[in-house]
Each structure stands twice: as C-alpha cells, then as structure tokens.
Amino acid sequence: MKFFFRTLTSGLTGVAVILGIMMFGSAAQATITPSSGPAAGGTSVTVEGIHFVQVAGGSSHTLALTNLGTVYAWGGNNDGELGNGTFTNSSTPVAVMDAQGLLPLTGVSQIAVGDDFSIVLLETGEVYAWGENDYGQLGDGSTTGRALPTRVKDSDGTGWLSGVSFLALGSTHSSAILENGTVMAWGDNLYGQLGIGTFVDQLLPVTVKDSSGTTALAGVSAIALGQEHTLALLESGQLMAWGENFSGQLGDGTTVSRSLPFAVSDASGSGVLSQVAFIGARGDHSLVILNTGESYAWGKNNSGQLGDGTTTNRSRPVRVMDSSGNAPLGSTSKIIAGYRSSYAQLSTGELVAWGRNSLGELGDGTTNDSLLPVFVLNAAGDSALTGISLVTSGSSHVVAVLTSGTTVAWGDNSSYELGIGLSTHYATLPQTSANFQPQSVSFGSNVAGNLTISSTTWAVVSPVSTAGHVDILATASVFGGATPASPALVTWKAGLFTYEPVLATTGSPAPVPLGIAATLALLVGLALLVGWRRVKRS
Structure with a gap:
C-alpha cells in the first residue's frame, strides 16, 4: 500500500487546509460498489467515507x-x-x-x-x-x-x-x-x-x-496497563499481574508490590481467577469480564470506581453490582477503566459508569460521584446513550464513536481533550466531538452528483465521462464540535472506477452501453458471419 500527502494553505486567512491523496491497493477498491458503469453516467455508486x-x-x-x-x-x-x-x-x-x-x-x-x-x-x-x-x-x-x-x-x-x-x-x-x-x-x-x-x-x-x-x-493474549501496574491475560484464561500494589490493584490478596508476574486470586482467595475474557486497567484499579459476562473489579476504591457500592479498597476481585446494589451487573461486552471511574458496555448496547464524577466523567448530567453503575445519557439527557460503536476513557474524559459515524465526548475539557471546539471546562453530557463532514466525490476531474450520506457510506451518481479508468477522489472536512468555523480538508483516493464504452445505434434515442463481455460477443459474431458468407460464396 502506498501513500502520499501534501499540505497546502488555503486562500482564507489563517486557515490550514490539509489535502491528502491516498493510493490504495486492490483490497481498498472493494469499498467502491459497483466499480464500473457506462460512460453515459447515471450509475449509483457507494463509497466508504472516512x-x-x-x-x-x-x-x-x-x-x-x-x-x-x-x-x-x-x-x-x-x-x-x-x-x-x-x-x-x-x-x-x-x-x-x-x-x-x-x-x-x-x-x-x-x-x-x-x-x-x-x-x-x-x-x-x-x-x-x-x-x-x-x-x-x-x-x-x-x-x-x-x-x-x-x-x-x-x-x-x-x-x-x-x-x-x-x-x-x-x-x-x-x-x-x-x-x-x-x-x-x-x-x-x-x-x-x-x-x-x-x-x-x-x-x-x-x-x-x-x-x-x-x-x-x-502465551499472552492481552495486556492492560494501569498507572504503575500491569495485567496480562494468558491464552488459558488465567490473569497475571505485577507492579505497584499499594491499593491491592494486583488482586493477589496483598498490598505488596511485585516486580515479576503473579497470578490474580479469585474472589474467595482460595484459587486463581480463571475464564477471563476481557481486561482493563487505569489509575490504581483493575477490571475484568469473565466468559460468563460477569464483571469484577479490585484495587483502589476511594471514589467508588470498583462499583460494589462501597469506597473500600479491595485486594481481591469483587463483583460489580447493578444500579440498585442488590444484584450483579448484567452481562457486559466491554469494560473500561478511567483514572477514578469505570465504564461497562452492556450486552444490550448501553453504557454504564460509576466512580468519580466531579468533572462529569460519568456522563449522567450531574457531577455527583456514584458508588454503583448509572446510565450514560444522550446529549439531551432524557434517555440512555445508544448506538455506541467505539468507546475509550482518558484519565477524566470519555470519547465514543456512534454507529451513525458521529463522535461524542464528555468529562474533563480543561486541555480541550473532548475535541468539541470549545474551551468549556467540562461537560456532564455527551457533546459532538471530532467529526468528518463529507464535501464531494469526483470521478477524475468530474464532480459526482446527488451526494447522500448514510452513516459511513457515501452514495453518489456517476457523471458523464469518456470510456476508460478514472480515480474516485473523496473530500471531507475534519473539525471539532457541531459548528466548525474553519475546518481543514482531507482528500483521498477511494478507488478506481471503469467507464465502459457505449455503442451508438441509428435511430436510438440514447447510446446503448456495452460491457466487455458483450463487446467480445459482438466481435465473435461478426467474425462468424464473415466466415459463413465466404463459405457460401465458395
């Protein structure tokens, strides 16, 4: 795969425009559907957007x-x-x-x-x-x-x-x-x-x-690193830990730091933790999901980041509870650690959070810490955030990419880490973050019409062109926040499109497109006809 970019300065004062042309191999061309059409144009083509x-x-x-x-x-x-x-x-x-x-x-x-x-x-x-x-x-x-x-x-x-x-x-x-x-x-x-x-x-x-x-x-299949400790998941489903352990974040039942890997204990302390499917760590606490979908946590708990309804540090795994504190948290697909907060994506798709919330990092519209999981809400604050495709936590901020392609963020923004284009100190509900806005799709030098967007898929209609191959170039603006003032632009080669020749027919109101197979069939037919006429004359 080969790439090249060049940086330009736009005619607008103080606006930097980044123009990138990316050259893809054949695999990337699968993002163009279909990859050919008549020179007369009018083909509906879908392009994978950035x-x-x-x-x-x-x-x-x-x-x-x-x-x-x-x-x-x-x-x-x-x-x-x-x-x-x-x-x-x-x-x-x-x-x-x-x-x-x-x-x-x-x-x-x-x-x-x-x-x-x-x-x-x-x-x-x-x-x-x-x-x-x-x-x-x-x-x-x-x-x-x-x-x-x-x-x-x-x-x-x-x-x-x-x-x-x-x-x-x-x-x-x-x-x-x-x-x-x-x-x-x-x-x-x-x-x-x-x-x-x-x-x-x-x-x-x-x-x-x-x-x-x-x-x-x-035999290590996954690793997760906290502030000063490390977790390693083995292919056997067993979990190893090492590093700083002052708050019990190694999960071995002690608060003794270790410079070599040691097996994490199970909740009872009588054996080792097993059947681990997913791990997370940050700050001084650790999180896991078992093959059963159950979530466990251990380590520092001064803000309730373990989700067990207390602020007591734990040196062995404890079950993360539900919002009532009366039952374990339901089946989860992903678990994420912030510095003093934690997050779990439920199997039903919603995101729950618990722990410190002084900067809005729980995304529930408040700045109140929670010792038990609460739902992260949508931007309006009237229902749970849904349609989450990707999610990550920094020390005190969270960024999520939705299935719609939109990026949202909440929590600390003192250093602009939310990417919302504003200097707001923090956000307690998800805000529109760094995003791409489609601008145009061109077939060679000809701009395609009827650009419509569905999530990350762009749909256009091919313009009229001469027969042959042309690059499809897509352009989008990249910005932070919902209303960008001076967005940068990025342009890339999305694939190769083949314009097929057309056969003009007398009296026909429009040319008839011919594919490669049809053209070959016509030539073979003409050859057979000429041969038959020669045989007949002889």
Missing part, C-alpha cells in the same frame, strides 16, 4: 485512527503528545505527522495512549512513539521528549522493535505483545511494573519474565 475505527484517551489528550490509516489528535500538547511537531493545545483534530514533520503519518493499524505520550503500530510492523519521555517510555534509548514520532528501538538499541501484534500503555510505561505471545516492556519501573525482576527504568524494550524470573512470560 471515519474513526479506533479511539484512545490519555491524561489530557485523545488519539483517533481512521479507516485510511491516518491518525488525528486533539487536546493537551505540553509534551508534544499530539505528534504534530508543536507544543500547542488543540480543541479540534490535527493530523499526526511523520517523523520528518512534512507529511501526515500513514499506514497505522493500532494506536495506544499513555498519560502524556502516544505510540502507534504501523501495518509494516514499525512502532513509533512521541510525547513525554522522562522515564524512557518512548523506547528510543533516550529520555528526550518528542513532538514528532520517533521509532521504537529493539532491546540492544541497534535495530528496531519488530514482530509486534498489540500495544498498551500505562501512565509512564509501555508494553507490547509480540507475535510469539511474549511481552516487551520499557519506561518507568519504580514499582516493578515492567515485570523484569528489578526496579530500574528501561530506555529500551526488555522481555517480561515469568513468575520464576528465569524465562520469558509466554
């Missing part, structure tokens, strides 16, 4: 990955965590740039966010990081902060980290699952959160060890 496929929240910034492999960022930028070469906060999305700061970064397959730094995995297997680097969390062998992506090195610093399948970040430490099921970690290690048996920070990736400290931890 939209977010991943979102990730940090302490005061947000990252979002598009289906085109580009990344947008907004919010706080004191440490260069937006990756656009500046240290200026942004209330609207800005494109993350490449290592040279000349072109938008492309070909990204996964994003991850720490407190004040960001890391991405490229389709090529390369890993890049930017932002704060006081503890070596960027993995480039230094403690120098970066406002542009820098490539993560390998363990000896002479090559590059490779073979990565998944990334996860804590407040100031980083981890990566490799394709072979082992884990690499780097950055802050004050409490042993790197899992290597020591308490020394690492500026380059090192291999996480097993509980014996002699071999690599293996």
Whole structure:
C-alpha cells in the first residue's frame, strides 16, 4: 500500500487546509460498489467515507485512527503528545505527522495512549512513539521528549522493535505483545511494573519474565496497563499481574508490590481467577469480564470506581453490582477503566459508569460521584446513550464513536481533550466531538452528483465521462464540535472506477452501453458471419 500527502494553505486567512491523496491497493477498491458503469453516467455508486475505527484517551489528550490509516489528535500538547511537531493545545483534530514533520503519518493499524505520550503500530510492523519521555517510555534509548514520532528501538538499541501484534500503555510505561505471545516492556519501573525482576527504568524494550524470573512470560493474549501496574491475560484464561500494589490493584490478596508476574486470586482467595475474557486497567484499579459476562473489579476504591457500592479498597476481585446494589451487573461486552471511574458496555448496547464524577466523567448530567453503575445519557439527557460503536476513557474524559459515524465526548475539557471546539471546562453530557463532514466525490476531474450520506457510506451518481479508468477522489472536512468555523480538508483516493464504452445505434434515442463481455460477443459474431458468407460464396 502506498501513500502520499501534501499540505497546502488555503486562500482564507489563517486557515490550514490539509489535502491528502491516498493510493490504495486492490483490497481498498472493494469499498467502491459497483466499480464500473457506462460512460453515459447515471450509475449509483457507494463509497466508504472516512471515519474513526479506533479511539484512545490519555491524561489530557485523545488519539483517533481512521479507516485510511491516518491518525488525528486533539487536546493537551505540553509534551508534544499530539505528534504534530508543536507544543500547542488543540480543541479540534490535527493530523499526526511523520517523523520528518512534512507529511501526515500513514499506514497505522493500532494506536495506544499513555498519560502524556502516544505510540502507534504501523501495518509494516514499525512502532513509533512521541510525547513525554522522562522515564524512557518512548523506547528510543533516550529520555528526550518528542513532538514528532520517533521509532521504537529493539532491546540492544541497534535495530528496531519488530514482530509486534498489540500495544498498551500505562501512565509512564509501555508494553507490547509480540507475535510469539511474549511481552516487551520499557519506561518507568519504580514499582516493578515492567515485570523484569528489578526496579530500574528501561530506555529500551526488555522481555517480561515469568513468575520464576528465569524465562520469558509466554502465551499472552492481552495486556492492560494501569498507572504503575500491569495485567496480562494468558491464552488459558488465567490473569497475571505485577507492579505497584499499594491499593491491592494486583488482586493477589496483598498490598505488596511485585516486580515479576503473579497470578490474580479469585474472589474467595482460595484459587486463581480463571475464564477471563476481557481486561482493563487505569489509575490504581483493575477490571475484568469473565466468559460468563460477569464483571469484577479490585484495587483502589476511594471514589467508588470498583462499583460494589462501597469506597473500600479491595485486594481481591469483587463483583460489580447493578444500579440498585442488590444484584450483579448484567452481562457486559466491554469494560473500561478511567483514572477514578469505570465504564461497562452492556450486552444490550448501553453504557454504564460509576466512580468519580466531579468533572462529569460519568456522563449522567450531574457531577455527583456514584458508588454503583448509572446510565450514560444522550446529549439531551432524557434517555440512555445508544448506538455506541467505539468507546475509550482518558484519565477524566470519555470519547465514543456512534454507529451513525458521529463522535461524542464528555468529562474533563480543561486541555480541550473532548475535541468539541470549545474551551468549556467540562461537560456532564455527551457533546459532538471530532467529526468528518463529507464535501464531494469526483470521478477524475468530474464532480459526482446527488451526494447522500448514510452513516459511513457515501452514495453518489456517476457523471458523464469518456470510456476508460478514472480515480474516485473523496473530500471531507475534519473539525471539532457541531459548528466548525474553519475546518481543514482531507482528500483521498477511494478507488478506481471503469467507464465502459457505449455503442451508438441509428435511430436510438440514447447510446446503448456495452460491457466487455458483450463487446467480445459482438466481435465473435461478426467474425462468424464473415466466415459463413465466404463459405457460401465458395
């Protein structure tokens, strides 16, 4: 897959317009349906529009990955965590740039966010990081902060980290699952959160060890990082934990920090937690969903972030309760940890939240903490938010992408991390956040008509053209908030369209389109006719 971008300045004073042309391979052309039609035009064509496929929240910034492999960022930028070469906060999305700061970064397959730094995995297997680097969390062998992506090195610093399948970040430490099921970690290690048996920070990736400290931890399928602790889900469904444990966030029944992985206890303390399907961590607490759909939590609980109706810290898993506190929370499909709050997406689609709410992070229209789950409400505050496709929590803010393609956010906005284009300090209900507004679709140099939008699908009617192949170019504005003042523009190649030739017929009111098969059949027929006439004459 090849990409190229160029940056232009519009004729409008002070308005930056980013124009990107993306060259796709054949796989991307499947997003154009159909991919051919008559030169006379009039074909109804659907085009996949640009939209977010991943979102990730940090302490005061947000990252979002598009289906085109580009990344947008907004919010706080004191440490260069937006990756656009500046240290200026942004209330609207800005494109993350490449290592040279000349072109938008492309070909990204996964994003991850720490407190004040960001890391991405490229389709090529390369890993890049930017932002704060006081503890070596960027993995480039230094403690120098970066406002542009820098490539993560390998363990000896002479090559590059490779073979990565998944990334996860804590407040100031980083981890990566490799394709072979082992884990690499780097950055802050004050409490042993790197899992290597020591308490020394690492500026380059090192291999996480097993509980014996002699071999690599293996068979890891997922990882989640809290402020200074790490969880690792094994393929067996067992959960391992290590790092800081002052609040019981390791779930082993103690408050003793560990520099090597240790099995998380079950709720009774008589065995190990098993049948774990989904994990989450942030701050000083941990969350899981079991194969049964039940949710459990442990660790710090000073704001009710464990959802058990108390503010008592727990060193072993406890069941998350429902809003009445009389029964366990119903079946959940995803669970997410904020710094002192927690979120669960129910199997029915709604999102519930519990814990700290002083900045509106629970999204229920209030600033009242809740020791039990409450429904996140819609923008009007009159019913539960529905149609949630993606959701992420930063330290004190939440961003959700709806199935309609709209992005909404709520909670802390002191550094513009909601991406709503406003300086409002916080929002207690979901607000329209970073979004794309379709502008036009062109077939070569000809603009298509009748542009209509349905979620992330754009529908147009092909214009008249000459026979042959043309690029379909789509353009959208990217902005934060519901009413953008000066949105940027992004243009990309959405696919290739083939205009088929037409056969003019005498007396016919309009040309008759011929496909390739029909044309070949006509030529064969003419050849047979000529041959038959020659045979007849002879």
